[in-house]
Amino acid sequence: MKGLRLLLCTVLLIGGCDTNAVYKEYTDIDDGKWYIKNAPSFTFEIADASQLYNIYYNLRNSVSYGYYNLYLTRYxxxxxxxxxxxxxxxxxxxxxxTGKPNGDGLGDLFDHKFLIKRNYRFPKPGKYTMQLKQYMRQDPLLNIMSVGITVEKATQAH
Known part of the structure; x- marks a missing residue:
């Protein structure tokens, strides 16, 4: 049953409509145990450096996660x-x-999307890499299921 929920959650995430997204990627954390040495990297292409972009963290955790917060270092x-x-x-x-989970929940899993940078302008067109490291000083950090980023074209309405 747990596998079915995870599959359903993954399908819902992948099928979500991010019309402004130029990049969206997740890395699954094996067995929900995020080791400090495990620092996922995400490489994406920026074609238009005159465009403004919003960059987000994507995170999935189990309701059993032991803290209300998570410290991440990004590079x-x-x-x-x-x-x-x-x-x-x-x-x-x-x-x-209250301990009430934020994010969108399905069963015991919660998905989060956190804004990292609003209206960010990349220095020039080309490839960029964002690397993420957990900084909770618990090794491994338990019940983090996946982590990733989304890069979206910023809309002019904001």
């Missing part, structure tokens, strides 16, 4: 591997007072 690098930016972010997965 953005250009095609040559030069680091453009690194930053530590705190993601709030549950209400700190």
């Amino acid at each position: 953005l690098r250009d095609a040559s591997g030069k680091e453009i930016e690194s930053r530590l972010d705190e993601l709030i997965l549950m209400d700190p007072k």
